[in-house]
Amino acid sequence: MNCSQVYELISEAVDHRLSGDVMREFEAHLSKCGKCLSEFKAEEMIKSVLQYRLPRAVIPSEVYNAVVGALAREQQSQQRSWFASLLGSPILNPAVAFVLVITLAVGVYSLFSTSSPKLPNDKNIISQSIKNYAAVIAGNIKPKIMSHDAGDVENYFKKDVSFDVSVAPTNGCDWCGGALSEFHGVKFAHIVYKFGGEHNVLYVYQTDLEEAMKGEKIGLPAKAKDALKKTGWYFEEKPGKYNLVMWKQKHTLCTAVSTMGRQKMIAFLTGTGE
Protein backbone atom coordinates (compact mmCIF):
# COMPACT_ATOMS: atom_id res chain seq x y z
CA MET A 1 0.00 0.00 0.00
CA ASN A 2 1.20 3.47 -0.81
CA CYS A 3 0.34 6.70 0.99
CA SER A 4 -2.67 7.65 -1.15
CA GLN A 5 -4.20 4.17 -0.81
CA VAL A 6 -3.73 4.35 2.92
CA TYR A 7 -5.20 7.84 3.05
CA GLU A 8 -8.38 6.54 1.39
CA LEU A 9 -8.79 3.91 4.10
CA ILE A 10 -8.23 6.06 7.15
CA SER A 11 -11.88 6.65 8.05
CA GLU A 12 -12.77 2.99 7.66
CA ALA A 13 -9.77 2.00 9.76
CA VAL A 14 -10.87 4.42 12.48
CA ASP A 15 -14.35 2.88 12.38
CA HIS A 16 -12.99 -0.70 12.41
CA ARG A 17 -14.44 -1.54 9.04
CA LEU A 18 -11.34 -3.02 7.41
CA SER A 19 -10.97 -6.77 7.05
CA GLY A 20 -8.05 -8.47 8.83
CA ASP A 21 -5.81 -8.65 5.78
CA VAL A 22 -6.35 -5.10 4.71
CA MET A 23 -5.93 -3.86 8.25
CA ARG A 24 -2.60 -5.64 8.55
CA GLU A 25 -1.32 -4.03 5.34
CA PHE A 26 -2.63 -0.70 6.58
CA GLU A 27 -0.81 -1.05 9.89
CA ALA A 28 2.35 -2.19 8.19
CA HIS A 29 2.37 1.06 6.24
CA LEU A 30 1.71 3.17 9.32
CA SER A 31 4.62 1.55 11.14
CA LYS A 32 7.04 2.97 8.61
CA CYS A 33 5.28 6.18 7.54
CA GLY A 34 4.97 8.93 10.13
CA LYS A 35 2.87 11.14 7.85
CA CYS A 36 0.10 8.57 7.48
CA LEU A 37 0.36 7.55 11.11
CA SER A 38 -0.31 11.06 12.32
CA GLU A 39 -3.25 11.42 9.89
CA PHE A 40 -4.72 8.22 11.26
CA LYS A 41 -4.11 9.11 14.91
CA ALA A 42 -5.59 12.57 14.43
CA GLU A 43 -8.82 11.21 12.97
CA GLU A 44 -9.05 8.54 15.63
CA MET A 45 -8.63 11.19 18.27
CA ILE A 46 -11.40 13.38 16.85
CA LYS A 47 -13.78 10.45 16.88
CA SER A 48 -13.01 9.72 20.49
CA VAL A 49 -13.33 13.39 21.48
CA LEU A 50 -16.84 13.35 20.02
CA GLN A 51 -17.75 10.08 21.67
CA TYR A 52 -16.59 11.04 25.12
CA ARG A 53 -17.24 14.76 25.18
CA LEU A 54 -20.60 14.73 23.42
CA PRO A 55 -22.56 11.80 24.76
CA ARG A 56 -25.98 11.13 23.27
CA ALA A 57 -28.46 13.70 24.44
CA VAL A 58 -31.16 11.93 26.41
CA ILE A 59 -34.65 13.18 25.77
CA PRO A 60 -36.11 14.86 28.87
CA SER A 61 -39.39 13.26 29.89
CA GLU A 62 -41.24 16.59 29.65
CA VAL A 63 -40.19 16.90 26.00
CA TYR A 64 -41.35 13.36 25.32
CA ASN A 65 -44.68 14.07 26.98
CA ALA A 66 -45.09 17.37 25.16
CA VAL A 67 -44.68 15.63 21.78
CA VAL A 68 -47.13 12.88 22.72
CA GLY A 69 -49.56 15.60 23.86
CA ALA A 70 -49.15 17.54 20.62
CA LEU A 71 -49.93 14.39 18.65
CA ALA A 72 -53.05 13.77 20.69
CA ARG A 73 -54.23 17.33 20.06
CA GLU A 74 -53.49 16.88 16.39
CA GLN A 75 -55.64 13.77 16.36
CA GLN A 76 -58.50 15.52 18.10
CA SER A 77 -58.39 18.46 15.80
CA GLN A 78 -58.34 16.13 12.81
CA GLN A 79 -61.41 14.45 14.13
CA ARG A 80 -63.13 17.75 14.75
CA SER A 81 -62.16 19.19 11.43
CA TRP A 82 -58.87 19.05 9.63
CA PHE A 83 -59.92 22.30 8.13
CA ALA A 84 -60.42 24.29 11.28
CA SER A 85 -57.26 22.83 12.77
CA LEU A 86 -55.19 24.16 9.93
CA LEU A 87 -56.65 27.59 10.09
CA GLY A 88 -56.55 27.70 13.84
CA SER A 89 -59.97 29.32 13.88
CA PRO A 90 -63.52 28.39 12.96
CA ILE A 91 -64.07 29.17 9.31
CA LEU A 92 -67.75 28.58 8.88
CA ASN A 93 -69.18 31.71 7.36
CA PRO A 94 -72.97 32.10 7.50
CA ALA A 95 -73.57 31.05 3.90
CA VAL A 96 -71.47 27.93 4.26
CA ALA A 97 -73.03 27.07 7.58
CA PHE A 98 -76.40 27.31 5.93
CA VAL A 99 -75.44 24.86 3.19
CA LEU A 100 -74.15 22.56 5.85
CA VAL A 101 -77.38 22.64 7.84
CA ILE A 102 -79.44 21.95 4.73
CA THR A 103 -77.28 19.08 3.58
CA LEU A 104 -77.05 17.60 7.04
CA ALA A 105 -80.81 17.58 6.99
CA VAL A 106 -80.83 15.51 3.81
CA GLY A 107 -78.17 13.21 5.16
CA VAL A 108 -74.52 14.00 4.60
CA TYR A 109 -73.54 10.73 6.13
CA SER A 110 -74.91 8.74 3.25
CA LEU A 111 -71.78 9.92 1.54
CA PHE A 112 -70.61 7.12 -0.73
CA SER A 113 -72.92 4.68 0.93
CA THR A 114 -73.34 1.58 -1.11
CA SER A 115 -76.97 1.18 -0.21
CA SER A 116 -79.88 0.39 -2.50
CA PRO A 117 -79.32 1.22 -6.17
CA LYS A 118 -82.89 2.47 -6.23
CA LEU A 119 -81.71 5.67 -4.57
CA PRO A 120 -80.81 7.79 -7.55
CA ASN A 121 -79.27 10.48 -5.34
CA ASP A 122 -76.46 8.09 -4.55
CA LYS A 123 -75.51 7.90 -8.17
CA ASN A 124 -76.28 11.48 -9.02
CA ILE A 125 -72.99 13.31 -9.38
CA ILE A 126 -74.55 16.68 -8.76
CA SER A 127 -76.19 15.84 -5.47
CA GLN A 128 -73.07 13.94 -4.36
CA SER A 129 -70.90 16.94 -5.15
CA ILE A 130 -73.03 19.21 -3.03
CA LYS A 131 -73.06 16.70 -0.18
CA ASN A 132 -69.32 16.28 -0.43
CA TYR A 133 -68.82 20.00 -0.33
CA ALA A 134 -70.71 20.11 2.95
CA ALA A 135 -68.69 17.14 4.20
CA VAL A 136 -65.47 18.95 3.36
CA ILE A 137 -66.58 21.94 5.38
CA ALA A 138 -67.68 19.69 8.24
CA GLY A 139 -64.37 17.86 8.24
CA ASN A 140 -65.76 14.50 7.23
CA ILE A 141 -63.70 14.47 4.08
CA LYS A 142 -60.09 14.69 5.01
CA PRO A 143 -57.43 15.21 2.35
CA LYS A 144 -54.75 12.58 2.19
CA ILE A 145 -52.30 15.07 0.81
CA MET A 146 -51.96 18.80 1.22
CA SER A 147 -49.58 21.05 -0.61
CA HIS A 148 -48.95 24.54 -1.88
CA ASP A 149 -48.01 22.96 -5.15
CA ALA A 150 -50.80 21.76 -7.46
CA GLY A 151 -48.31 19.34 -9.03
CA ASP A 152 -47.94 17.39 -5.77
CA VAL A 153 -51.67 16.82 -5.58
CA GLU A 154 -51.86 15.89 -9.26
CA ASN A 155 -49.10 13.33 -8.78
CA TYR A 156 -50.91 11.88 -5.81
CA PHE A 157 -53.77 10.81 -8.07
CA LYS A 158 -51.70 9.79 -11.05
CA LYS A 159 -51.00 6.17 -10.23
CA ASP A 160 -54.49 5.36 -8.96
CA VAL A 161 -56.97 6.71 -11.48
CA SER A 162 -57.43 5.98 -15.16
CA PHE A 163 -58.69 9.45 -16.12
CA ASP A 164 -56.58 12.61 -16.14
CA VAL A 165 -56.93 14.61 -12.96
CA SER A 166 -56.07 18.27 -13.33
CA VAL A 167 -55.38 20.48 -10.38
CA ALA A 168 -55.55 24.21 -11.01
CA PRO A 169 -52.42 26.25 -10.27
CA THR A 170 -52.64 27.47 -6.71
CA ASN A 171 -52.16 31.15 -7.59
CA GLY A 172 -54.25 33.12 -5.18
CA CYS A 173 -55.12 30.19 -2.93
CA ASP A 174 -53.35 29.20 0.28
CA TRP A 175 -53.00 25.51 -0.43
CA CYS A 176 -54.82 22.60 -2.00
CA GLY A 177 -55.54 19.08 -0.81
CA GLY A 178 -56.58 15.81 -2.41
CA ALA A 179 -58.23 12.52 -1.54
CA LEU A 180 -59.42 9.49 -3.49
CA SER A 181 -62.55 7.42 -3.13
CA GLU A 182 -64.44 4.76 -4.99
CA PHE A 183 -68.12 4.18 -5.53
CA HIS A 184 -69.43 1.05 -7.27
CA GLY A 185 -65.97 0.57 -8.75
CA VAL A 186 -65.74 4.10 -10.12
CA LYS A 187 -62.88 6.24 -8.83
CA PHE A 188 -63.29 9.82 -7.67
CA ALA A 189 -60.63 12.44 -7.16
CA HIS A 190 -61.55 15.07 -4.58
CA ILE A 191 -59.65 18.33 -4.57
CA VAL A 192 -60.05 21.14 -2.09
CA TYR A 193 -58.64 24.63 -2.52
CA LYS A 194 -58.39 26.85 0.50
CA PHE A 195 -58.47 30.62 0.10
CA GLY A 196 -58.22 33.47 2.53
CA GLY A 197 -61.19 35.77 2.96
CA GLU A 198 -64.89 35.09 3.05
CA HIS A 199 -65.60 32.56 0.30
CA ASN A 200 -62.70 30.44 1.27
CA VAL A 201 -63.31 26.91 0.08
CA LEU A 202 -63.56 25.57 -3.43
CA TYR A 203 -64.27 21.87 -3.71
CA VAL A 204 -63.75 19.94 -6.96
CA TYR A 205 -64.89 16.42 -7.72
CA GLN A 206 -63.42 14.66 -10.76
CA THR A 207 -64.39 11.34 -12.25
CA ASP A 208 -64.55 9.28 -15.42
CA LEU A 209 -66.63 11.15 -18.01
CA GLU A 210 -67.65 8.01 -19.88
CA GLU A 211 -69.03 6.35 -16.74
CA ALA A 212 -71.01 9.48 -15.92
CA MET A 213 -72.48 9.64 -19.41
CA LYS A 214 -73.34 5.93 -19.45
CA GLY A 215 -75.28 6.41 -16.25
CA GLU A 216 -75.03 2.83 -14.98
CA LYS A 217 -72.94 3.13 -11.85
CA ILE A 218 -72.99 6.91 -11.59
CA GLY A 219 -75.07 9.37 -13.51
CA LEU A 220 -76.25 12.87 -14.29
CA PRO A 221 -79.68 14.49 -14.54
CA ALA A 222 -80.84 14.89 -18.15
CA LYS A 223 -80.52 18.69 -18.17
CA ALA A 224 -76.87 18.51 -17.07
CA LYS A 225 -76.10 15.80 -19.60
CA ASP A 226 -77.60 17.84 -22.43
CA ALA A 227 -75.78 21.00 -21.46
CA LEU A 228 -72.46 19.16 -21.25
CA LYS A 229 -72.98 17.60 -24.66
CA LYS A 230 -73.88 20.92 -26.27
CA THR A 231 -71.52 23.35 -24.56
CA GLY A 232 -69.15 21.31 -22.47
CA TRP A 233 -70.36 23.18 -19.38
CA TYR A 234 -73.24 23.03 -16.91
CA PHE A 235 -74.06 25.51 -14.14
CA GLU A 236 -76.34 25.38 -11.17
CA GLU A 237 -76.86 28.05 -8.59
CA LYS A 238 -78.72 28.25 -5.31
CA PRO A 239 -78.35 31.94 -4.50
CA GLY A 240 -76.76 32.44 -1.11
CA LYS A 241 -76.03 28.71 -0.77
CA TYR A 242 -73.71 27.43 -3.43
CA ASN A 243 -72.56 27.74 -6.97
CA LEU A 244 -71.90 24.59 -8.96
CA VAL A 245 -69.86 24.51 -12.14
CA MET A 246 -69.52 21.32 -14.16
CA TRP A 247 -67.32 20.86 -17.22
CA LYS A 248 -65.65 18.21 -19.37
CA GLN A 249 -61.93 17.96 -19.77
CA LYS A 250 -60.99 15.25 -22.28
CA HIS A 251 -62.11 12.02 -20.55
CA THR A 252 -62.70 13.61 -17.19
CA LEU A 253 -65.84 15.10 -15.74
CA CYS A 254 -65.16 17.88 -13.24
CA THR A 255 -67.60 19.43 -10.79
CA ALA A 256 -66.72 22.44 -8.64
CA VAL A 257 -68.78 23.69 -5.71
CA SER A 258 -68.24 26.82 -3.69
CA THR A 259 -69.99 29.84 -2.25
CA MET A 260 -67.79 32.04 -4.38
CA GLY A 261 -69.20 33.65 -7.53
CA ARG A 262 -69.31 31.66 -10.75
CA GLN A 263 -67.01 33.97 -12.69
CA LYS A 264 -64.44 33.89 -9.92
CA MET A 265 -64.59 30.08 -9.81
CA ILE A 266 -64.11 29.75 -13.53
CA ALA A 267 -61.30 32.29 -13.56
CA PHE A 268 -59.48 30.35 -10.86
CA LEU A 269 -60.09 26.90 -12.32
CA THR A 270 -58.97 27.91 -15.79
CA GLY A 271 -55.92 29.67 -14.42
CA THR A 272 -57.05 33.07 -15.67
CA GLY A 273 -57.63 34.47 -12.21
CA GLU A 274 -55.40 36.66 -10.10
Place this chain on the structure above:
Amino acid sequence: MALTSNTKKIHKEFEAEALPHMDILYNYAMRMTGNPDDAHDLLQETYLKAYRFWDKYEKGTNIRAWLFRIMKNTYINLYRKTVKEPDTVDYDEIKNFYNTIKDESADPNDLQEKLFGQLLDDEVAKALESLPEDFRTVVILCDIEGLTYEEIAEFVECPVGTVRSRLHRGRKLLQGKLFEYAKSRGFIGKD
Protein backbone atom coordinates in the same frame (compact mmCIF):
# COMPACT_ATOMS: atom_id res chain seq x y z
CA MET B 1 -61.41 2.87 0.14
CA ALA B 2 -63.31 4.68 2.86
CA LEU B 3 -62.72 8.36 2.84
CA THR B 4 -63.37 9.13 6.45
CA SER B 5 -60.60 7.26 8.16
CA ASN B 6 -60.55 5.71 11.54
CA THR B 7 -58.28 8.25 13.15
CA LYS B 8 -58.10 6.39 16.47
CA LYS B 9 -56.68 3.28 14.90
CA ILE B 10 -54.24 5.25 12.82
CA HIS B 11 -53.15 7.18 15.88
CA LYS B 12 -52.39 3.98 17.82
CA GLU B 13 -50.47 2.54 14.93
CA PHE B 14 -48.45 5.71 14.51
CA GLU B 15 -47.60 5.83 18.19
CA ALA B 16 -46.48 2.22 18.25
CA GLU B 17 -44.24 2.63 15.22
CA ALA B 18 -42.85 6.13 15.57
CA LEU B 19 -42.55 6.95 19.27
CA PRO B 20 -39.76 4.44 20.05
CA HIS B 21 -37.43 6.45 17.80
CA MET B 22 -37.84 9.73 19.60
CA ASP B 23 -34.51 9.31 21.40
CA ILE B 24 -32.32 9.17 18.34
CA LEU B 25 -34.23 12.03 16.74
CA TYR B 26 -33.95 14.18 19.82
CA ASN B 27 -30.23 13.61 19.95
CA TYR B 28 -29.88 14.57 16.31
CA ALA B 29 -32.08 17.64 16.87
CA MET B 30 -29.91 18.67 19.82
CA ARG B 31 -26.72 18.37 17.84
CA MET B 32 -28.17 20.18 14.85
CA THR B 33 -29.79 23.10 16.66
CA GLY B 34 -27.44 23.29 19.61
CA ASN B 35 -30.05 24.17 22.21
CA PRO B 36 -32.84 22.30 24.02
CA ASP B 37 -35.67 24.70 23.07
CA ASP B 38 -35.03 24.51 19.35
CA ALA B 39 -34.45 20.77 19.62
CA HIS B 40 -37.86 20.39 21.26
CA ASP B 41 -39.54 22.48 18.54
CA LEU B 42 -37.80 20.60 15.77
CA LEU B 43 -38.69 17.23 17.28
CA GLN B 44 -42.34 18.16 17.78
CA GLU B 45 -42.69 19.63 14.30
CA THR B 46 -41.11 16.48 12.85
CA TYR B 47 -43.54 14.19 14.64
CA LEU B 48 -46.58 16.26 13.69
CA LYS B 49 -45.47 16.27 10.08
CA ALA B 50 -44.84 12.52 10.16
CA TYR B 51 -48.29 12.02 11.65
CA ARG B 52 -49.97 14.08 8.93
CA PHE B 53 -48.11 12.20 6.23
CA TRP B 54 -48.39 8.80 7.87
CA ASP B 55 -50.18 7.25 4.92
CA LYS B 56 -47.20 8.18 2.76
CA TYR B 57 -44.93 5.96 4.85
CA GLU B 58 -44.37 2.60 3.17
CA LYS B 59 -44.96 -0.08 5.75
CA GLY B 60 -42.01 -2.32 6.36
CA THR B 61 -39.36 0.17 5.24
CA ASN B 62 -36.90 1.76 7.63
CA ILE B 63 -39.02 4.05 9.76
CA ARG B 64 -36.05 5.62 11.51
CA ALA B 65 -34.68 6.69 8.15
CA TRP B 66 -38.10 8.03 7.15
CA LEU B 67 -38.48 10.06 10.33
CA PHE B 68 -34.92 11.25 10.04
CA ARG B 69 -35.50 12.56 6.53
CA ILE B 70 -38.58 14.46 7.69
CA MET B 71 -36.52 15.97 10.48
CA LYS B 72 -33.72 16.93 8.13
CA ASN B 73 -36.11 18.67 5.73
CA THR B 74 -37.88 20.39 8.60
CA TYR B 75 -34.56 21.54 9.97
CA ILE B 76 -33.55 22.91 6.60
CA ASN B 77 -36.81 24.83 6.31
CA LEU B 78 -36.84 26.15 9.85
CA TYR B 79 -33.26 26.74 10.78
CA ARG B 80 -31.08 26.79 7.75
CA LYS B 81 -28.36 29.25 8.47
CA THR B 82 -25.76 29.70 5.84
CA VAL B 83 -22.84 27.85 7.29
CA LYS B 84 -19.75 28.78 5.44
CA GLU B 85 -16.89 26.41 4.93
CA PRO B 86 -14.64 27.04 7.89
CA ASP B 87 -11.63 29.22 7.22
CA THR B 88 -8.70 27.32 5.88
CA VAL B 89 -6.88 25.61 8.64
CA ASP B 90 -3.19 25.02 8.63
CA TYR B 91 -3.13 21.27 9.01
CA ASP B 92 0.65 21.21 8.87
CA GLU B 93 0.67 23.23 12.03
CA ILE B 94 -1.53 20.64 13.69
CA LYS B 95 0.66 17.83 12.48
CA ASN B 96 3.80 19.48 13.67
CA PHE B 97 2.28 19.99 17.02
CA TYR B 98 1.17 16.41 17.09
CA ASN B 99 4.64 15.23 16.20
CA THR B 100 6.31 17.26 18.90
CA ILE B 101 4.13 15.92 21.67
CA LYS B 102 3.54 12.36 20.49
CA ASP B 103 6.98 11.25 21.65
CA GLU B 104 6.30 12.52 25.13
CA SER B 105 3.07 10.61 25.45
CA ALA B 106 2.64 7.24 23.85
CA ASP B 107 -0.91 6.87 25.11
CA PRO B 108 -3.38 8.44 22.66
CA ASN B 109 -5.83 9.25 25.45
CA ASP B 110 -3.11 11.15 27.18
CA LEU B 111 -2.42 13.05 23.99
CA GLN B 112 -6.06 13.86 23.55
CA GLU B 113 -6.17 15.10 27.10
CA LYS B 114 -3.19 17.36 26.41
CA LEU B 115 -4.71 18.73 23.24
CA PHE B 116 -8.37 19.13 24.02
CA GLY B 117 -8.75 18.21 27.67
CA GLN B 118 -9.37 21.75 28.77
CA LEU B 119 -11.88 22.58 26.11
CA LEU B 120 -15.40 22.85 27.42
CA ASP B 121 -18.04 20.42 26.20
CA ASP B 122 -19.85 23.48 24.87
CA GLU B 123 -16.88 24.34 22.75
CA VAL B 124 -16.79 20.85 21.29
CA ALA B 125 -20.52 21.14 20.56
CA LYS B 126 -20.00 24.56 19.01
CA ALA B 127 -17.22 23.24 16.81
CA LEU B 128 -19.54 20.50 15.59
CA GLU B 129 -22.33 23.01 14.93
CA SER B 130 -19.99 25.07 12.80
CA LEU B 131 -19.61 22.29 10.25
CA PRO B 132 -21.57 22.52 7.01
CA GLU B 133 -24.77 20.52 7.35
CA ASP B 134 -23.89 17.52 5.14
CA PHE B 135 -20.67 16.88 7.02
CA ARG B 136 -22.20 17.53 10.40
CA THR B 137 -25.01 15.06 9.75
CA VAL B 138 -22.74 12.11 8.96
CA VAL B 139 -20.40 12.91 11.85
CA ILE B 140 -23.33 13.03 14.30
CA LEU B 141 -24.82 9.81 12.99
CA CYS B 142 -21.55 7.90 12.99
CA ASP B 143 -19.58 9.21 15.95
CA ILE B 144 -22.31 10.13 18.40
CA GLU B 145 -25.19 7.94 17.31
CA GLY B 146 -23.04 4.96 16.36
CA LEU B 147 -24.79 4.07 13.11
CA THR B 148 -23.01 2.04 10.45
CA TYR B 149 -22.01 3.60 7.11
CA GLU B 150 -24.75 1.56 5.46
CA GLU B 151 -27.43 2.88 7.79
CA ILE B 152 -26.21 6.43 7.33
CA ALA B 153 -26.30 5.96 3.56
CA GLU B 154 -29.96 5.00 3.84
CA PHE B 155 -30.72 7.94 6.12
CA VAL B 156 -29.16 10.57 3.93
CA GLU B 157 -29.92 8.77 0.66
CA CYS B 158 -26.45 8.70 -0.81
CA PRO B 159 -23.87 5.98 -1.61
CA VAL B 160 -21.70 4.48 1.14
CA GLY B 161 -18.63 5.96 -0.56
CA THR B 162 -20.09 9.44 -0.14
CA VAL B 163 -20.73 8.75 3.54
CA ARG B 164 -17.10 7.75 3.95
CA SER B 165 -15.72 10.83 2.24
CA ARG B 166 -18.06 13.22 4.07
CA LEU B 167 -17.11 11.62 7.36
CA HIS B 168 -13.42 11.98 6.62
CA ARG B 169 -13.79 15.60 5.56
CA GLY B 170 -16.11 16.39 8.47
CA ARG B 171 -13.69 15.01 11.05
CA LYS B 172 -10.86 16.87 9.43
CA LEU B 173 -12.74 20.17 9.56
CA LEU B 174 -13.61 19.50 13.16
CA GLN B 175 -10.01 18.80 13.99
CA GLY B 176 -9.05 22.20 12.60
CA LYS B 177 -11.83 23.90 14.50
CA LEU B 178 -10.95 22.29 17.83
CA PHE B 179 -7.32 23.07 17.36
CA GLU B 180 -8.22 26.70 16.71
CA TYR B 181 -10.25 26.88 19.91
CA ALA B 182 -7.51 25.28 21.92
CA LYS B 183 -5.01 27.73 20.49
CA SER B 184 -7.20 30.77 21.08
CA ARG B 185 -7.62 29.76 24.69
CA GLY B 186 -3.92 29.43 25.04
CA PHE B 187 -3.85 25.70 25.71
CA ILE B 188 -1.63 25.21 22.74
CA GLY B 189 1.42 27.35 22.23
CA LYS B 190 1.54 29.63 19.22
CA ASP B 191 4.85 28.30 17.91
